[in-house]
Amino acid sequence: MAFADAKPNYYGNFNRFDTYKCTKFQILKMIAQIISIGDELLIGQVVNTNASWMSEVLNRNGINVSEIKAIADDKQAIMTSIDSAFQNADIILLTGGLGPTKDDITKHTLCEYFNTDLQFNEEAFATIQQIFKMRHFEVTKVNRDQAKLPASCIRIPNSNGTASGMWFEKDGKVLVSMPGVPFEMKTMMEDEVIPKLKAKFKTPVILHRTIMTQGVGESFLAKKIEDWENALPKNIKLAYLPQPGIVRLRLSAIGENKEVCLEKINQLVSDLNKLIGDLIYGYDDLLLEEAIGESLKKNHKTLSTAESCTGGYIAHLITTIAGSSNYYKGSAIVYSNDIKSSVLNVSNSNLEKDGAVSESVVKEMALGVKTKFGTDYSIATSGIAGPNGGTEEKPVGTTWIAIAGPNGVEAAKYHFGEHRGRNIRRAALTALFMLKKLVDKENEQL
Amino acid sequence: MAFADAKPNYYGNFNRFDTYKCTKFQILKMIAQIISIGDELLIGQVVNTNASWMSEVLNRNGINVSEIKAIADDKQAIMTSIDSAFQNADIILLTGGLGPTKDDITKHTLCEYFNTDLQFNEEAFATIQQIFKMRHFEVTKVNRDQAKLPASCIRIPNSNGTASGMWFEKDGKVLVSMPGVPFEMKTMMEDEVIPKLKAKFKTPVILHRTIMTQGVGESFLAKKIEDWENALPKNIKLAYLPQPGIVRLRLSAIGENKEVCLEKINQLVSDLNKLIGDLIYGYDDLLLEEAIGESLKKNHKTLSTAESCTGGYIAHLITTIAGSSNYYKGSAIVYSNDIKSSVLNVSNSNLEKDGAVSESVVKEMALGVKTKFGTDYSIATSGIAGPNGGTEEKPVGTTWIAIAGPNGVEAAKYHFGEHRGRNIRRAALTALFMLKKLVDKENEQL
Numbered sequence: 001m002a003f004a005d006a007k008p009n010y011y012g013n014f015n016r017f018d019t020y021k022c023t024k025f026q027i028l029k030m031i032a033q034i035i036s037i038g039d040e041l042l043i044g045q046v047v048n049t050n051a052s053w054m055s056e057v058l059n060r061n062g063i064n065v066s067e068i069k070a071i072a073d074d075k076q077a078i079m080t081s082i083d084s085a086f087q088n089a090d091i092i093l094l095t096g097g098l099g100p101t102k103d104d105i106t107k108h109t110l111c112e113y114f115n116t117d118l119q120f121n122e123e124a125f126a127t128i129q130q131i132f133k134m135r136h137f138e139v140t141k142v143n144r145d146q147a148k149l150p151a152s153c154i155r156i157p158n159s160n161g162t163a164s165g166m167w168f169e170k171d172g173k174v175l176v177s178m179p180g181v182p183f184e185m186k187t188m189m190e191d192e193v194i195p196k197l198k199a200k201f202k203t204p205v206i207l208h209r210t211i212m213t214q215g216v217g218e219s220f221l222a223k224k225i226e227d228w229e230n231a232l233p234k235n236i237k238l239a240y241l242p243q244p245g246i247v248r249l250r251l252s253a254i255g256e257n258k259e260v261c262l263e264k265i266n267q268l269v270s271d272l273n274k275l276i277g278d279l280i281y282g283y284d285d286l287l288l289e290e291a292i293g294e295s296l297k298k299n300h301k302t303l304s305t306a307e308s309c310t311g312g313y314i315a316h317l318i319t320t321i322a323g324s325s326n327y328y329k330g331s332a333i334v335y336s337n338d339i340k341s342s343v344l345n346v347s348n349s350n351l352e353k354d355g356a357v358s359e360s361v362v363k364e365m366a367l368g369v370k371t372k373f374g375t376d377y378s379i380a381t382s383g384i385a386g387p388n389g390g391t392e393e394k395p396v397g398t399t400w401i402a403i404a405g406p407n408g409v410e411a412a413k414y415h416f417g418e419h420r421g422r423n424i425r426r427a428a429l430t431a432l433f434m435l436k437k438l439v440d441k442e443n444e445q446l
Numbered sequence: 447m448a449f450a451d452a453k454p455n456y457y458g459n460f461n462r463f464d465t466y467k468c469t470k471f472q473i474l475k476m477i478a479q480i481i482s483i484g485d486e487l488l489i490g491q492v493v494n495t496n497a498s499w500m501s502e503v504l505n506r507n508g509i510n511v512s513e514i515k516a517i518a519d520d521k522q523a524i525m526t527s528i529d530s531a532f533q534n535a536d537i538i539l540l541t542g543g544l545g546p547t548k549d550d551i552t553k554h555t556l557c558e559y560f561n562t563d564l565q566f567n568e569e570a571f572a573t574i575q576q577i578f579k580m581r582h583f584e585v586t587k588v589n590r591d592q593a594k595l596p597a598s599c600i601r602i603p604n605s606n607g608t609a610s611g612m613w614f615e616k617d618g619k620v621l622v623s624m625p626g627v628p629f630e631m632k633t634m635m636e637d638e639v640i641p642k643l644k645a646k647f648k649t650p651v652i653l654h655r656t657i658m659t660q661g662v663g664e665s666f667l668a669k670k671i672e673d674w675e676n677a678l679p680k681n682i683k684l685a686y687l688p689q690p691g692i693v694r695l696r697l698s699a700i701g702e703n704k705e706v707c708l709e710k711i712n713q714l715v716s717d718l719n720k721l722i723g724d725l726i727y728g729y730d731d732l733l734l735e736e737a738i739g740e741s742l743k744k745n746h747k748t749l750s751t752a753e754s755c756t757g758g759y760i761a762h763l764i765t766t767i768a769g770s771s772n773y774y775k776g777s778a779i780v781y782s783n784d785i786k787s788s789v790l791n792v793s794n795s796n797l798e799k800d801g802a803v804s805e806s807v808v809k810e811m812a813l814g815v816k817t818k819f820g821t822d823y824s825i826a827t828s829g830i831a832g833p834n835g836g837t838e839e840k841p842v843g844t845t846w847i848a849i850a851g852p853n854g855v856e857a858a859k860y861h862f863g864e865h866r867g868r869n870i871r872r873a874a875l876t877a878l879f880m881l882k883k884l885v886d887k888e889n890e891q892l
Binding site: 041042043044045046047048049051052053054055056057058059064065066067068069070071072077239241305307310311312313314315316318319320322323324325328329330331332333334335336338339342343372373374385386387388389420421424 | 510514818835
């Protein structure tokens with residue numbers, strides 16, 4: 001099925017909604033509902049990223065999510081929602097409503113629903129004491145009360161906080177209540193809840209491989225790999241997961257035998273590399289800024305950057321990676337022409353003849369910073385980020401990128417569009433990918 | 447009520463959940479429910495930012511949200527959800543399920559629910575034709591069908607796309623169905639739906655003022671303004687809206703007379719300035735990077751930066767603002783010591799004696815870049831972003847920031863914590879605010 005035939009892009013440049021292609025696996029049976037408790041979700045103070053994260057993890061593990069609900073810290077709302085969820089789902093995941101000052105409502109409501117009482121839990125209390133000791137606080141009464149849990153639940157340990165999770169079972173179905181603090185909930189889900197759910201419900205084997213691409217949009221990608229996609233076996237599905245400047249292709253294989261699934265996925269990825277290898281920079285959520293670090297470190301190479309239109313964003317991406325100081329020496333952000341010449345020795349004649357956004361200038365920038373900072377490689381960008389500064393000859397979005405290395409300098413011209421933020425992002429990612437290709441090629445020749 | 451007494455920060459450095467203090471206005475009566483339709487929400491591909499945006503807008507306009515639900519593109523799910531919402535709310539807002547390939551389900555379900563039929567709508571079709579003409583596409587059958595709307599609804603125009611919104615009334619209650627594409631939905635809400643809801647339900651006058659603070663967390667802020675907060679009149683509420691490095695304080699006044707509300711809010715903001723004026727950098731969602739641009743432009747002053755630990759993030763923030771090239775000349779990102787001396791003339795003796803993270807070096811960096819780039823002001827940062835590189839004397843998070851101006855250079859030392867990303871963000875915001883204070887002071891003296 002060609003993407004372009006299925007859902008033409010009528011939304012202009014917004015394209016998250018028309019790229020959804022991950023049809024559900026027919027083999028999946030278990031249904032989950034997510035109930036997020038918290039007033040902060042209903043006034044728009046907090047975006048419900050917990051629910052989308054959980055949905056992704058559940059789907060990845062062969063469990064469908066049929067409904068996500070956000071409700072207030074309110075007994076009646078919690079009661080009604082649980083009751084309705086038990087009628088429609090096998091697995092009910094609650095988050096929130098377990099903080100030291102508000103856990104009364106959720107826990108008492110759960111006690112009432114499951115017809116049980118609160119009981120002091122020694123293990124839970126030991127964890128709370130330990131956390132308070134670490135932070136040099138006294139354990140207060142409200143925190144001591146956090147160790148009281150419904151007698152009929154199985155306690156789910158929380159390695160990052162004082163509120164325990166609670167696992168209830170009823171008529172072969174499961175309800176899990178977890179704290180709403182994202183990193184507490186995530187650790188609990190990954191370490192405890194998902195393994196227990198997989199054990200209880202005997203979910204099928206599901207394997208995933210994510211292929212990271214940069215440089216083209218998903219409709220272009222979809223056309224390029226149309227035949228490959230159409231020939232995918234029934235138990236292997238493809239999802240297009242676009243991010244600004246990046247498209248992730250996620251292959252998911254479902255089956256009964258892990259080795260068979262793995263072999264098939266490896267074969268498909270290998271075939272895909274023959275089709276779009278030049279667009280793939282890595283696998284499984286690797287960041288491009290991490291990838292270039294790996295490439296540079298292989299032969300102890302160093303990097304510097306000279307940025308005009310990207311204004312420091314490339315340097316920022318590189319330095320978000322811990323340990324980047326091992327290969328990254330720094331950058332000259334040269335936002336004005338006089339700084340381009342005074343700091344990077346760009347010749348005034350080129351600036352006058354060709355303008356700042358030109359092949360000659362961007363190459364001089366790359367060579368200038370490489371010499372000045374004494375590095376093996378360098379990146380340079382010069383473009384018109386917008387919204388102003390465009391001309392007929394060089395409209396907003398026109399961007400020159402140069403990469404210099406041990407064997408010289410190369411440059412390419414791009415047109416990234418009209419949106420300042422997206423221009424900066426796309427220019428930065430394109431430059432990093434150009435660099436990675438050059439470094440990898442020269443690593444091979446060493 | 448002191449914040450610290452109410453909800454101590456037991457979550458470590460995660461503190462969104464324990465800072466929620468915006469108690470509901472008792473005077474508000476209208477209840478809304480949001481139903482988001484779309485499979486993409488249930489597999490975690492798309493975060494439901496629509497719902498939180500809508501909740502914020504509704505609350506701001508005096509309408510409470512009691513429930514947010516995300517469901518699949520499925521007739522039964524839509525039908526059941528609408529039915530339950532009509533039992534519990536006055537206003538039901540649906541988004542999604544109106545794309546050219548899937549609007550059948552939602553629209554047919556609405557027809558069935560409201561016992562009406564689809565009817566070709568000339569105005570809707572005229573808009574669709576116009577959009578296709580602009581994009582040089584032929585109008586296809588699926589798009590022509592988008593002009594068919596339930597006969598009993600009032601059409602809500604969509605100025606950004608082909609799917610019309612639909613306004614239904616039933617027993618004095620309202621259901622509005624809108625597209626899920628964020629910028630289409632947002633324009634529709636702001637231009638059409640909110641004004642119509644306010645007219646129909648006679649919502650009270652609500653005025654808001656957001657005070658932007660930088661430099662301290664909300665528990666510290668709450669202690670500082672405790673008496674002021676306790677003395678707030680009943681019709682004025684305060685919400686703490688924390689973002690990384692920034693805390694927004696939102697005052698909301700509710701009443702019947704706009705002028706009275708406005709006067710009271712202005713008085714309160716003026717009182718607040720006497721208490722925490724040194725922490726306030728602006729109002730109403732102004733960005734700090736915008737604010738420094740305004741300050742610099744007042745007297746045509748220019749800026750350069752020299753970044754070590756922030757690695758280009760300050761330059762990036764500044765250059766996200768369109769027109770920043772008018773006052774920003776560039777930056778030297780000096781990630782290694784030899785570059786600090788070769789590019790910014792930092793003396794080797796200071797580097798050896800005091801280390802890179804020191805008052806002497808950060809001041810030399812600020813003065814060096816100011817001279818080299820020929821600017822009126824400069825910012826310099828040098829710190830240990832982490833996770834490695836800390837020592838007992840200078841643990842991870844230790845950061846020196848210097849600001850140089852026409853009258854010399856000043857520096858200050860900070861401890862930002864252990865998280866690399868947050869260290870970079872907090873150092874950058876702190877530096878920008880230090881600069882703004884200096885520029886504003888010197889603007890006054892001119």
